[in-house]
Amino acid sequence: MNNEPAGSHPAFSTPLSHASLSRRALMRGAVAATGAVTVPSLLAACSDDSGSGGSGAKKTVTVGSNYSDAVPKKALADAVASFQQKSGDTVNVNTIDHNTFQEQINQYLKGTPDDVFTWFAGYRMQFFAAQGLATDISDIWGDIGSGYSDAFKAASTGADGKQYFVPYYLYPWAVFYRPSVFQAKGYTVPKTFDEYKTLAAKMKSDGLVPIAFADKDGWPAMGTFDYINMRLNGYDFHISLMAGKESWEDAKVKAVFDTWASLLPYLQEGALGRTWQEAAQSLQQKKAGMYVLGMFVGQQFSEEERKDLDFFPFPEIAPENGQDSVEAPIDGYMISKKAKNVAGAKDFLKFLATPEAQGIYLKSDPNNVATNKNADASGYTALQKKAVEIISGAKHISQFMDRDTRPDFASTVMIQAIQEFLKNPKDIDGLCKNIETQKKTIFATE
Amino acid sequence: MALFSDRATRPDETTDHPGAPVRRRARRRRFTPRDVAVFALLLGIPIVLDVVLIWGPTAASAVLSFSRWDGVSDLVWNHGDNYRQIVQDYPPFWPAVWHNVIWLVFLGLVATPLGLFLAVLLDKGIRGTRFYQSAIYMPVVLSLAIVGFIAKLVYSRDYGALNGVLGLTQHPVDWLGDPSKNLWAVLVLVAWRHIGYVMILYLAGLKAVDPELKEAASIDGANEVQTFFRVTFPTLRPINIIVLVITVIEALRAFDLVFIINKGRNGLELLSVLVSANIVGEASRIGFGSALAVILTVISLGFVVTYLVQVFREEKR
Numbered sequence: 001m002n003n004e005p006a007g008s009h010p011a012f013s014t015p016l017s018h019a020s021l022s023r024r025a026l027m028r029g030a031v032a033a034t035g036a037v038t039v040p041s042l043l044a045a046c047s048d049d050s051g052s053g054g055s056g057a058k059k060t061v062t063v064g065s066n067y068s069d070a071v072p073k074k075a076l077a078d079a080v081a082s083f084q085q086k087s088g089d090t091v092n093v094n095t096i097d098h099n100t101f102q103e104q105i106n107q108y109l110k111g112t113p114d115d116v117f118t119w120f121a122g123y124r125m126q127f128f129a130a131q132g133l134a135t136d137i138s139d140i141w142g143d144i145g146s147g148y149s150d151a152f153k154a155a156s157t158g159a160d161g162k163q164y165f166v167p168y169y170l171y172p173w174a175v176f177y178r179p180s181v182f183q184a185k186g187y188t189v190p191k192t193f194d195e196y197k198t199l200a201a202k203m204k205s206d207g208l209v210p211i212a213f214a215d216k217d218g219w220p221a222m223g224t225f226d227y228i229n230m231r232l233n234g235y236d237f238h239i240s241l242m243a244g245k246e247s248w249e250d251a252k253v254k255a256v257f258d259t260w261a262s263l264l265p266y267l268q269e270g271a272l273g274r275t276w277q278e279a280a281q282s283l284q285q286k287k288a289g290m291y292v293l294g295m296f297v298g299q300q301f302s303e304e305e306r307k308d309l310d311f312f313p314f315p316e317i318a319p320e321n322g323q324d325s326v327e328a329p330i331d332g333y334m335i336s337k338k339a340k341n342v343a344g345a346k347d348f349l350k351f352l353a354t355p356e357a358q359g360i361y362l363k364s365d366p367n368n369v370a371t372n373k374n375a376d377a378s379g380y381t382a383l384q385k386k387a388v389e390i391i392s393g394a395k396h397i398s399q400f401m402d403r404d405t406r407p408d409f410a411s412t413v414m415i416q417a418i419q420e421f422l423k424n425p426k427d428i429d430g431l432c433k434n435i436e437t438q439k440k441t442i443f444a445t446e
Numbered sequence: 447m448a449l450f451s452d453r454a455t456r457p458d459e460t461t462d463h464p465g466a467p468v469r470r471r472a473r474r475r476r477f478t479p480r481d482v483a484v485f486a487l488l489l490g491i492p493i494v495l496d497v498v499l500i501w502g503p504t505a506a507s508a509v510l511s512f513s514r515w516d517g518v519s520d521l522v523w524n525h526g527d528n529y530r531q532i533v534q535d536y537p538p539f540w541p542a543v544w545h546n547v548i549w550l551v552f553l554g555l556v557a558t559p560l561g562l563f564l565a566v567l568l569d570k571g572i573r574g575t576r577f578y579q580s581a582i583y584m585p586v587v588l589s590l591a592i593v594g595f596i597a598k599l600v601y602s603r604d605y606g607a608l609n610g611v612l613g614l615t616q617h618p619v620d621w622l623g624d625p626s627k628n629l630w631a632v633l634v635l636v637a638w639r640h641i642g643y644v645m646i647l648y649l650a651g652l653k654a655v656d657p658e659l660k661e662a663a664s665i666d667g668a669n670e671v672q673t674f675f676r677v678t679f680p681t682l683r684p685i686n687i688i689v690l691v692i693t694v695i696e697a698l699r700a701f702d703l704v705f706i707i708n709k710g711r712n713g714l715e716l717l718s719v720l721v722s723a724n725i726v727g728e729a730s731r732i733g734f735g736s737a738l739a740v741i742l743t744v745i746s747l748g749f750v751v752t753y754l755v756q757v758f759r760e761e762k763r
Contacts, residue, residue, distance in 0.1 A: 103726050106517040131518045216623060216708050270603045272712050273623020278604055408516070408731050412724055416538055419712045423625060437535045441527070442731070444514070 060090045061344040063333075064114035066101035075364040082360055083351045089344050109133040113336035115345040121155040121330035122399035123243065124407065125165045128334070129158035135335040138162045140346050144353035147372040151397040155330055166333045166349045167371035169362060171295040172387050173223045173327040173400070174311035181208075181286050189312045193231070193259075196315040200266035203289040210266040212288035214279035215422060218415035221271070222401035224263075224292050225418060226327050229256045231317035235325040235396035242405040244443035248436040254428050259317065261425040272419055294329070295387060296367050306366075309383060313390055326394040329403055330371060406442060413438045504743060511737035517730050528737035539738075542715040545629060546745075549636070549716070550697035557637035558693050561644025566674065568645070569652040579649070583642040593635055594706030597622065601631050625713025632703055632714060640696060644689055651685035652678070687757075694749045698742070717742045 063080075067073045073095055080091045094114055101108070101118075108117075109128060119125055128134050141163040145153060148167065156165035175196075182188070185206060190196040200210035215221035229238045233252045240246050241253065268279060268288060280300035282288040291297060292314065298306050313323045333352055335345045351357050358370035363379060369387045370377075377388060391397065402410035417435050421428070477485075511528055515521040532539050564582060568575050585593070600607045601621035609618045621631040655678055663673045679686075701718040704710040710719030721742060724735030 106730060110518060128518075133518065216712075218709065218711060270618070270620035270623050272625070272708075273601075273603045273620040273628075278602075282604070408724075412731065416711060420537065423712070434535065434537060438531075441531055441535070 059088070059341075059344065060092060061116060061341050061348050062114035063091060063093045063348070064101070064108065064117040065093050065095045066098045066118045068095055068097045068101075071364055072361075075361045078364070079352065079357050079360045082357065083348060086351070087347060089347065091348060109336055109338075113338055115339035115341050116333055116335055116348055119165070119332065119334045120399065120403050121165055121167060121332060122403045123405055124399075124403045125156070125334065126158050127406070129160070129162075129164040133337050134158075134164045135337055135339055135342060135345075136162045137164060137166070137335060137346060137349065140166075140350050140353075144350055147353060147355065147374055149373055149392065151394065152330070152371055155397055155399065156332070164334055166353050167330045168332040168352055169358060169365070169368040170328045170330040170371055170391070170397075171368045172311075172391055173227070173292065173294045173329075174313055174390065175290050175292050175315075176283060176297050176309060176311045177290045178283065178286060178308050179310050180308050181289060187289070190315050193315045193317045197263065197266065200263075200289070204266060209268045209282060209288040210290065211263070211268065212279040212282045212291035213267040213271040214274035214276045215271045215419060216273055216275050218411075218419060219402060220276045220279075220293065221418050221422065222410070222414065223294070223327060224260065225256065226398060226401050226404075227292065227314040228259050228317065229253075230325040230327070230396075230398060231314060231321055231323070232256055232259060234318075234321045235398065238325075238398060239404060242401065244406070244409070244439055248432045248439055249429075254432055257421060257425070257428045257431070260421070261428070264422075264425055271422060295383065298367050298383065306381065306383065311383070311386065324394065325396040325398055326390055327398045327400055328391050328394075329400045330397070331368075332371070409439060409442045413442065507736040507739050507743075510733055511740045513733040515732045517732055521733075524733070528734050529741075531734070532737055532741070538711070538715040538720055541713075542717045542720050545715055546697060546700070546717055548629065549633065549700055550694065552633050553636070553640055553693045553697050554690075557640040558644050558689060560637070561641040561689075562648050564641065565645045565648035565652055568649055579646075583646055585639040586642040586646070588639070590639075590702035591706060593639065594703050597632065597635055597703070597707055601628075622707055623712070628707075628713045632707065636696075636700070636703065640693070643692070647685055647689055647692075648682065651682045655681050687753075691753060694753075698746050698749070717745075 065073075065076060067076050076093065080093060083089070084091055092114075096104075105119075105128075110133070119128075125134070141153070141156070144166065148156075152167050153163070156163050156167060158164050177189075185203075187199055187202070190199050203210040213221070226238065229241065232255060233241075237246065237252060241248070241250075246253070268274070268282065271279075276293060276297075277300055279288070279291060280293065280297045283291045283297070284301050284305060295311075298309060301309055313326065316322050333349055335342065335349065339345050353372060355370065355372045355375040358372050359376045359379070362368060362370055362375070362384075366381050366384060369375075369380070369384050369391070373392065377385060380388070398404055401414060405414075413435060417431060421431055512523060512525060513521050514524045514527075564578075568579055572578075588596075598606075603609065603618045603620040603623060606618075606621065608621060609615065612619075619627065622628045659677050659681065660673055663677045668676065699718060700716055701710070701722070704714040704716055705719060705722075708714055710716055710723065717738065721735050721739045724731045724738060
């Protein structure tokens with residue numbers, strides 16, 4: 001191999017030949033550089049610690065917020081400003097990206113949490129209350145309780161019967177449709193499940209996709225399961241099933257999947273490859289007739305089009321349950337166990353429970369409604385007014401599957417199970433058996 | 447690194463020679479205490495970092511894999527339950543293993559040879575080589591997040607370009623939602639990226655192959671194919687090893703694309719996705735996820751060990 005390019009050799013050997021002298025200097029430089037890299041980060045770590053611990057004067061309340069989108073962030077800032085003006089206390093809001101906040105909630109609450117943090121009602125709240133990571137706020141419920149219906153109080157109560165949560169706003173899940181389409185085709189709002197299916201069949205023969213449907217992200221289809229279960233087996237069974245107290249091999253659960261299977265011919269095809277946004281657009285473009293989703297479906301509509309958007313409660317299946325339950329996830333606030341300024345935090349929560357504070361927030365958010373029954377509804381859109389109507393008329397409020405059960409069960413078992421069901425609706429026995437096996441191992445901790 | 451090991455081995459060689467004084471003198475001359483201190487420091491830092499940042503957490507995962515823990519409640523040891531559940535009761539596990547294998551085989555047997563093939567073509571100096579080179583390499587520059595976005599635009603059932611081009615508007619194919627198709631749809635994109643990468647590596651290797659070798663082969667009567675397989679390809683051995691390693695790594699660490707497309711569910715399960723789906727999140731199944739991570743580590747170690755054994759054997763020769 002004497003044909004190697006002549007230039008390559010010197011190029012490599014030059015640094016080597018000088019190495020004996022320069023190498024030591026080089027090493028020293030490298031060590032120094034390593035030091036230079038580590039020292040500032042250590043310093044930063046120190047200052048970070050003292051920052052959150054030291055400046056905590058008694059008058060300051062810190063709030064960990066997951067309202068990371070611009071609109072809710074601004075809305076919360078407005079509410080905070082109003083509280084500061086009223087009370088003279090300072091509120092520091094630390095906004096963390098919505099998903100990150102949820103993913104790191106364990107570490108957050110075990111580490112150095114803020115005094116107040118944004119969270120969800122139901123099982124998800126109860127889980128942290130049971131772990132001793134939340135402060136009991138039953139005392140302030142004495143003051144604010146009169147503003148809330150019993151369903152809200154139940155959703156704020158831990159397994160030990162004490163309150164740990166203040167509801168702020170919520171939105172209902174329902175069957176959304178466009179009144180102009182119903183008018184043009186002469187459809188009427190169905191009351192029972194049979195009427196619902198008849199209407200769907202009619203839409204199909206009219207060339208519409210009867211019911212828009214999407215489950216690529218795994219969670220949107222849960223809403224349909226929740227509703228069928230609550231209508232068929234009742235709210236109590238649903239909540240008990242979600243809490244891991246019932247067997248998934250129960251004939252009642254299989255009946256839910258059977259009922260759902262009877263609906264599948266009317267659901268939009270290819271759901272596993274579609275996001276809820278795309279499904280909502282098919283409703284918005286009047287290609288689909290109906291869509292079971294939360295009120296956030298409105299995000300896919302322009303303000304003008306939202307006037308031509310309406311909903312009806314999920315139809316009745318078993319007459320004894322009627323339409324007595326509504327699925328309406330509640331967002332609100334809790335106080336962490338490690339809170340430094342509990343008194344201030346409680347004052348802040350009391351304020352957030354007032355109709356006024358909720359009004360300030362909802363002014364900029366038309367896809368939710370206030371939780372306080374005295375909240376000013378005059379600024380509401382027709383859709384919001386209707387939401388208040390069905391929520392206040394409901395005997396029970398469920399929170400949505402991933403809030404009513406253990407999050408690990410929802411995300412690592414139920415998402416896959418529901419997608420499996422949608423792919424293969426025939427093997428319901430095998431599916432339920434597998435869910436039950438996995439449920440037992442996950443709920444075994446309790 | 448070669449710099450230090452060169453020096454370090456030299457004193458050892460002298461052990462063959464009789465006469466200890468020579469050796470001692472040689473060592474003293476070569477390493478002052480300061481040198482030793484510097485070596486200790488410079489070797490120590492990477493070793494400490496390696497242990498603390500890599501092997502420490504790995505060992506911790508292995509230990510945690512025998513527990514049930516959500517990061518909040520008390521840790522409960524459950525022996526090998528996690529492993530038993532993974533193998534018996536966890537539906538996505540076997541599909542994930544299978545998909546990782548398909549991924550590896552596809553990259554190794556389809557994408558990599560295609561990359562080599564393109565490199566050989568471009569090495570022939572056809573007109574517009576530069577252009578083809580850039581065009582084929584382009585996808586490598588794109589982040590997988592963007593590739594995932596492109597995937598949605600191309601493969602979407604309702605508005606995707608592919609169904610439009612194929613004229614499947616009446617009965618659209620659900621490229622990403624149909625579990626019998628979506629893995630292949632994703633693999634096409636992965637290959638699209640992998641081919642460019644492999645091509646550039648081989649192209650560099652081919653440029654370094656001595657043209658006289660090929661000349662000699664053709665004088666000896668070898669045809670093009672023979673020249674390539676008997677002469678060129680063997681001289682590419684160092685590149686082949688790099689490409690092999692890259693291919694295996696790509697197959698095992700595959701994550702981003704499927705995660706962006708549908709969170710790695712419904713036909714796109716991969717071991718890496720299962721690990722993150724179980725550990726990252728609100729009520730994390732840390733023990734269960736760790737057990738999955740250990741399984742993935744063992745598989746990876748299998749490849750790493752095989753590779754290292756090969757390399758050391760080579761060096762000995």
